[in-house]
Amino acid sequence: MTLSFSGYMILKYIADFYFTRVYNMKLKPFIRWAGGKQKLVKEIIQNIPAASDVNRYFEPFVGAGSLFFESNYENSVLSDVNPQLINAYSKIRDNFTRLSTILIDYERRFLLDNQIYYVIRQEFNQHKENLDTNQAARFIFLIHTNYNGMYRINKSGDYNVPMGKTNPSIPKPDLLSAISDKLANTTLVADNYLNMENDIGVNDFIYLDPPYPPFDWSNHQRQYTVNHFSERDHIDLSNFANRLRNLDCFVMLSYPDIEFVRNQYEDWNIVELNAFRSISCKKERKKIPELIIKNY
Numbered sequence: 331m332t333l334s335f336s337g338y339m340i341l342k343y344i345a346d347f348y349f350t351r352v353y354n355m356k357l358k359p360f361i362r363w364a365g366g367k368q369k370l371v372k373e374i375i376q377n378i379p380a381a382s383d384v385n386r387y388f389e390p391f392v393g394a395g396s397l398f399f400e401s402n403y404e405n406s407v408l409s410d411v412n413p414q415l416i417n418a419y420s421k422i423r424d425n426f427t428r429l430s431t432i433l434i435d436y437e438r439r440f441l442l443d444n445q446i447y448y449v450i451r452q453e454f455n456q457h458k459e460n461l462d463t464n465q466a467a468r469f470i471f472l473i474h475t476n477y478n479g480m481y482r483i484n485k486s487g488d489y490n491v492p493m494g495k496t497n498p499s500i501p502k503p504d505l506l507s508a509i510s511d512k513l514a515n516t517t518l519v520a521d522n523y524l525n526m527e528n529d530i531g532v533n534d535f536i537y538l539d540p541p542y543p544p545f546d547w548s549n550h551q552r553q554y555t556v557n558h559f560s561e562r563d564h565i566d567l568s569n570f571a572n573r574l575r576n577l578d579c580f581v582m583l584s585y586p587d588i589e590f591v592r593n594q595y596e597d598w599n600i601v602e603l604n605a606f607r608s609i610s611c612k613k614e615r616k617k618i619p620e621l622i623i624k625n626y
């Protein structure tokens with residue numbers, strides 16, 4: 331008996347699905363994300379408050395959600411300013427079966443002809459206001475097949491990253507199903523972190539992981555990325571963190587060890603991690619130690 335290519339793909343996905351269900355797969359983010367903390371998460375998690383002390387977990391710069399997937403809080407509020415990203419989370423939570431079917435089809439088509447990347451990119455831009463399951467699938471597919479997992483948009487708000495990977499590892503139904511379970515009690519919000527303030531109360535734990543500042547602001551070029559975060563934004567964030575601190579919350583931030591950050595958080599509890607991050611310094615990149623900054 332010969333098996334068609336699509337028959338082979340369907341059998342492979344069913345096998346993967348049952349294998350990982352039986353062996354209880356480890357959760358991990360469904361995308362790579364600029365500034366994602368996946369490699370540091372084992373160190374970061376040693377600094378978080380116990381689930382029994384925490385009312386709700388807030389992650390207002392959620393990105394790929396590395397800490398959320400590693401931690402064990404009962405009720406979480408995940409938010410990010412990027413509506414396409416939050417749409418992907420919400421469609422995984424509410425409609426992962428349909429999402430998986432579309433992703434399997436995209437992967438099959440991509441493996442036959444990778445120029446399909448540009449067709450899906452065009453559809454993604456045409457439908458950017460239409461946050462449905464198809465758009466979530468386009469977003470996840472593009473992030474997995476693009477250059478370096480970057481999400482960059484131009485001045486008109488169009489996603490313009492070229493194709494990168496020709497052998498992508500698109501998330502399989504088993505991972506999406508496990509993530510869907512994990513997101514079941516989670517509130518998802520596409521908004522600026524500042525607008526989350528009124529929802530936060532006593533004993534909530536807030537993890538703030540903003541886009542990183544450059545080593546030196548003077549040579550910093552404004553980039554048209556959804557991640558742009560200015561010096562003023564970092565000062566506003568430290569005011570926000572100080573207001574939360576007065577609310578009797580647990581507040582934790584991730585930052586690189588630079589003078590600007592040390593000045594902003596001089597009366598906080600600062601922990602140096604055994605990890606380094608490359609950040610822009612004049613025309614080069616510099617390796618800077620990572621910090622965890624907390625109020626407890």
Ligand SMILES: C[S@@+](CC[C@H](N)C(=O)[O-])C[C@H]1O[C@@H](n2cnc3c(N)ncnc32)[C@H](O)[C@@H]1O
Nearest residue numbers: 365366367391393394395396411522523539541
């Ligand atoms: C460093 S990444 C977070 C990475 C995440 N902790 C992880 O492990 O993947 C920063 C995130 O902040 C988001 N962001 C940037 N400006 C924001 C704002 N004003 N309000 C909320 N989110 C913002 C970006 O879209 C990005 O997803």
